[in-house]
Amino acid sequence: MPQAIAAVNDFVVKFANVNGSGSASANELFARSILRMGVPVSPRNIFPSNIQGLPTWYEVRVTEKGYLGRRGGVDMMVAMNPQTWAEDVKEITPGGYLFYDSTKPMPSSMFREDINVIGVPLTAITNATYTDARQRQLFKNIIYVGALSVLLDIDEKQIQRLFSEQFKGKEKLIDSNVKAMNLGRDWVKQHVDPDLVKLKVQHADNVGDRIFVEGNSAAALGAVYGGATVCAWYPITPSSSLAEAFQSHCKKFRHDKETGKAKYAIVQAEDELASIGMVIGAAWNGARSFTATSGPGISLMTEFIGLAYFAEVPAVLVNVQRGGPSTGMPTRTQQSDLLGCAYASNGDTKHVLLFPEDPRECFEFTADALDLADRLQTPVFVMTDLDIGMNHRLCKPFAWDENRVLDRGKVMTAADLDAGKTFGRYLDVDGDGIPFRTYPGTHPTKGSYFTRGTTKDEFARYSEEGPVYVRNMERLQKKWETAKKIAPQPLRYSSPKPTRFGVIYFGSTSPAMDEALDHLEAEGHHVNALRVRSFPFAQSVEDFIHEHDRVFVVEQNRDAQLRTMLLSEHTLDARKIVPVLHYDGTPITARFIATDIATKLGQFKVVSFDKAAS
Amino acid sequence: MTYIAKPRLHHPSLVKNKAGFTRRDYEGAVSTLCAGCGHDSISAAIIQACYELDILPHQVAKLSGIGCSSKAPTYFVGASHGFNTVHGRMPSVMTGANLANRDLIYMGVSGDGDSASIGLGQFAHVMRRGVNMTYIVMNNGVYGLTKGQFSATADKGSISKKGVSNPDSSIDMVSLAILMGATFVGRSFSGDKHQLVPLIKAAMAHKGAAFLDVISPCVAFNNHSGSTKSYDYVREHNEALNRIDFIETREEITTSYDPGTTKTVQQHDGSILRLRKLGEDYDPSDKVAAVKRVQEGLHAGEVVTGLLYVDPTPSDLHANLNTVDVPLNTLNAPELCPGTSALDKINASLR
Numbered sequence A: 001m002p003q004a005i006a007a008v009n010d011f012v013v014k015f016a017n018v019n020g021s022g023s024a025s026a027n028e029l030f031a032r033s034i035l036r037m038g039v040p041v042s043p044r045n046i047f048p049s050n051i052q053g054l055p056t057w058y059e060v061r062v063t064e065k066g067y068l069g070r071r072g073g074v075d076m077m078v079a080m081n082p083q084t085w086a087e088d089v090k091e092i093t094p095g096g097y098l099f100y101d102s103t104k105p106m107p108s109s110m111f112r113e114d115i116n117v118i119g120v121p122l123t124a125i126t127n128a129t130y131t132d133a134r135q136r137q138l139f140k141n142i143i144y145v146g147a148l149s150v151l152l153d154i155d156e157k158q159i160q161r162l163f164s165e166q167f168k169g170k171e172k173l174i175d176s177n178v179k180a181m182n183l184g185r186d187w188v189k190q191h192v193d194p195d196l197v198k199l200k201v202q203h204a205d206n207v208g209d210r211i212f213v214e215g216n217s218a219a220a221l222g223a224v225y226g227g228a229t230v231c232a233w234y235p236i237t238p239s240s241s242l243a244e245a246f247q248s249h250c251k252k253f254r255h256d257k258e259t260g261k262a263k264y265a266i267v268q269a270e271d272e273l274a275s276i277g278m279v280i281g282a283a284w285n286g287a288r289s290f291t292a293t294s295g296p297g298i299s300l301m302t303e304f305i306g307l308a309y310f311a312e313v314p315a316v317l318v319n320v321q322r323g324g325p326s327t328g329m330p331t332r333t334q335q336s337d338l339l340g341c342a343y344a345s346n347g348d349t350k351h352v353l354l355f356p357e358d359p360r361e362c363f364e365f366t367a368d369a370l371d372l373a374d375r376l377q378t379p380v381f382v383m384t385d386l387d388i389g390m391n392h393r394l395c396k397p398f399a400w401d402e403n404r405v406l407d408r409g410k411v412m413t414a415a416d417l418d419a420g421k422t423f424g425r426y427l428d429v430d431g432d433g434i435p436f437r438t439y440p441g442t443h444p445t446k447g448s449y450f451t452r453g454t455t456k457d458e459f460a461r462y463s464e465e466g467p468v469y470v471r472n473m474e475r476l477q478k479k480w481e482t483a484k485k486i487a488p489q490p491l492r493y494s495s496p497k498p499t500r501f502g503v504i505y506f507g508s509t510s511p512a513m514d515e516a517l518d519h520l521e522a523e524g525h526h527v528n529a530l531r532v533r534s535f536p537f538a539q540s541v542e543d544f545i546h547e548h549d550r551v552f553v554v555e556q557n558r559d560a561q562l563r564t565m566l567l568s569e570h571t572l573d574a575r576k577i578v579p580v581l582h583y584d585g586t587p588i589t590a591r592f593i594a595t596d597i598a599t600k601l602g603q604f605k606v607v608s609f610d611k612a613a614s
Numbered sequence B: 001m002t003y004i005a006k007p008r009l010h011h012p013s014l015v016k017n018k019a020g021f022t023r024r025d026y027e028g029a030v031s032t033l034c035a036g037c038g039h040d041s042i043s044a045a046i047i048q049a050c051y052e053l054d055i056l057p058h059q060v061a062k063l064s065g066i067g068c069s070s071k072a073p074t075y076f077v078g079a080s081h082g083f084n085t086v087h088g089r090m091p092s093v094m095t096g097a098n099l100a101n102r103d104l105i106y107m108g109v110s111g112d113g114d115s116a117s118i119g120l121g122q123f124a125h126v127m128r129r130g131v132n133m134t135y136i137v138m139n140n141g142v143y144g145l146t147k148g149q150f151s152a153t154a155d156k157g158s159i160s161k162k163g164v165s166n167p168d169s170s171i172d173m174v175s176l177a178i179l180m181g182a183t184f185v186g187r188s189f190s191g192d193k194h195q196l197v198p199l200i201k202a203a204m205a206h207k208g209a210a211f212l213d214v215i216s217p218c219v220a221f222n223n224h225s226g227s228t229k230s231y232d233y234v235r236e237h238n239e240a241l242n243r244i245d246f247i248e249t250r251e252e253i254t255t256s257y258d259p260g261t262t263k264t265v266q267q268h269d270g271s272i273l274r275l276r277k278l279g280e281d282y283d284p285s286d287k288v289a290a291v292k293r294v295q296e297g298l299h300a301g302e303v304v305t306g307l308l309y310v311d312p313t314p315s316d317l318h319a320n321l322n323t324v325d326v327p328l329n330t331l332n333a334p335e336l337c338p339g340t341s342a343l344d345k346i347n348a349s350l351r
Helices: A023-035 A082-091 A122-129 A133-151 A156-166 A171-191 A215-225 A240-253 A272-284 A295-311 A338-342 A359-376 A414-418 A466-486 A507-522 A539-547 A561-569 A590-606 A609-613 B038-052 B068-075 B090-100 B112-118 B120-128 B173-180 B193-205 B231-237 B287-299 B317-321 B339-349
Strands: A010-018 A041-046 A055-063 A074-079 A092-101 A116-120 A211-214 A230-233 A265-268 A289-293 A315-321 A352-354 A379-385 A392-395 A450-452 A491-493 A501-505 A528-531 A550-555 A577-581 B060-064 B081-084 B105-111 B133-139 B184-189 B209-215 B238-240 B242-247 B262-266 B272-277 B303-310
Touching (some): A023 A041, A074 A082, A122 A171, A133 A171, A211 A215, A211 A359, A215 A289, A215 A315, A215 A379, A230 A240, A230 A272, A240 A265, A265 B090, A265 B317, A272 B090, A289 A295, A295 A338, A295 A379, A315 A359, A338 A352, A338 A379, A338 A561, A359 A379, A379 A507, A550 A561, A577 A590, B038 B068, B038 B133, B038 B209, B060 B068, B060 B090, B068 B105, B068 B133, B090 B120, B090 B133, B112 B133, B120 B209, B133 B193, B173 B209, B173 B303, B193 B242, B231 B238, B242 B303, B287 B303
Parallel strands (some): A010 A074, A230 A265, A289 A315, A501 A528, B060 B081, B060 B105
Antiparallel strands (some): A211 A392, B184 B303, B242 B272
16 A cells, blocks of 8 residues: 555645536635635646647645645646646655546556555446536536545535535526535445545634635726726736626626616727727826736837826736746746836836735735826836736735725816916926826816827927936936835735845745745744835835845746846845746745745855855 | 917907807917928818817817827817827727717827828727727828838839839728728818818717828928829829718708709718719718729729718717716716725625
């Protein structure tokens, strides 16, 4: 008998499926049923850029401690795809478990000696019960969920309750799903030793009031709450579901009760150039607008981003990052568009970036971005990624201040103009670098101006005079300083013991980092941490770096892009900023971060400062 | 450039329109285009049209791309907001602007370089979406600012100022606009104010995507023999199918014509277009016939002008999206934000 991994509420199950086979909802059911037992889970879709027929995986981390990052390693593989059988079997940790469809006999060479195998004749059970081809396909998935529920001690009542909620009002569907689940449960009860699988789920109370939601849906809801009325977009993985979620939220919340008319406009543009053009046109005309895209879309939008920066037109861009460069890895995750967004477009340009860590912050920051874009009159990027955007993530519930108003920034009204206020479209009246603007159509004789991408003076008159140009560029720089103060501030987590080491991280690295800090602490490595939540960096970021001898910067890209930005925005000793980089397209893990930092800390202890950094 | 302000002294005899403005109130900055440029005549026609339509100047939003033509919005209706966007992308900016505030009058000004080359894609899509706008292409068949290269509307075989023959087929913006779904399409000539001004007025009254291709000779680079966009060529080959009288509903119809010589089209806003036939029997409400006639003209080397196609009851982007009647940019948190109790329900549904 091989060794058997034993764990309660702390293991990883990976499902290997065929794209388009209906497995996604069954796998989600599996994850949700564990969640309903009060045990946090963190599921991840690993899928190809394809519609039907290619391999797809769903990895569920069961984690009583609430570590929501990807753990790495697979304790149980549910191998439902013959095409990827060999690599799936190979991936199982020794002592782990292989769950497979045993309808057709397989030669022993297809298995491993050091793992535990559970064969359930899923196809045979399915074919004996169902005749319709589609039913066979869908219910086979439910049958394996039922089988797993017995093996792992998942509460069947929770699964039944989920069916009832999902198919509310369609009693027939509830019954047929329960029946399919029980087919799997009964077979396992009759044929499998209950002690074979030593991975178990036990009721706990660690979920609390947290919600389970995808970042894209959360960001779209943030756009609704933040008052966006115009959304222009072009389909691109992994951002498409964001615009589609905005559509469905708006259908629910944004139709006039009496007339049924829409208090929003969504245009699926012909390309990303047009979508950002529409966003800028709408914002110029006083509507809150946004687009959702990914890296290749940002590349296309770059010219317009420069226009919005220089003409000072608000725009919100949600960039659900994927693996680059070029078409890159459309269905994999990375944080590799930082430089491309921060400095997008020709000439001296800099843009505000926000880095949400989870769906809750996707909601919050998208709403905030709409305020910030109006207040700063400039493009604001919400830098999420596929890992947050397209996976269900457990997070704090959404919160909203009932008294919150839409902060439209400095807008001069007809009354202001009539009162004799001086209007200079690019005139800094109070030292924050932000001028007043008027919306088109404000006043019959006052307040009109020409918006252009060429240089102009304080009163929007075309000018190529050197001093006029420099004055304008310096005012934009002043506005940048203002942005540092009003964008989301960094959050600091201090080690219980004083330390010379610090770590900076951001965005979707967050859950893995939280876990890695616990690992490091347990091993006696004390590290202070700072989660950066926006660019430009607040003063506290520079202060944090100065406080420590070494600062690790953890990122999911090859070129240490955040580190580059830290070095370009501050005067720092580059040698003390140490990159920790993961960029293979999978979400970063705590194991990787902790190991890499521990190794580097080890090196620093034996090697002199200069040698270590050279 | 465009920073020279015109003196604002108004002659007391200048007649005010029904909105209380004189013709001068619809002017903009002094043009910096070449003396004799067709574009200035088009700007003058826009000024005349806005004055005659009694439009409140600030209710116009002017948008353009990049090029000589795209500078023109500074030369008319100075009291309105203007946006000189990026090359070829004005249509998307105008689409967004229109979505934000459906109440303004949108005037898009572009050129053949801006709309037929880099901006061809956006040109097509703004027409098919039915954005309520007047889109004017000041078409001179040449790149002026960069000194005389052929544009995509230059006819095959036409000769450049440097003596080169154009080897490429030309793009006919009129045919394209009709095919893409524009609901008001006309062509005119910058040198024919009597035809052009009523066309602009009718286009502005049209509640949908209106497109005007206005041949506008470039005196600096495309006004020589061998050019098919010169003043002489266009005058000789202008095949006007009709002239229109634009009549607002509240106006009394005073002029009368012999029966059988006019055709009347009433637009959705109530305005009446009376088409005076010039020779052949032409029905601009027949889309297929319009494309056929325009293409026949091209083949024969004619510049077919007039109101070429109109759908008097068009649908526009706002109608298609079923947006509220008030401008979206006037909605505020109470209308837009679902509030905390809705959020509590959302949170509950995600557990």
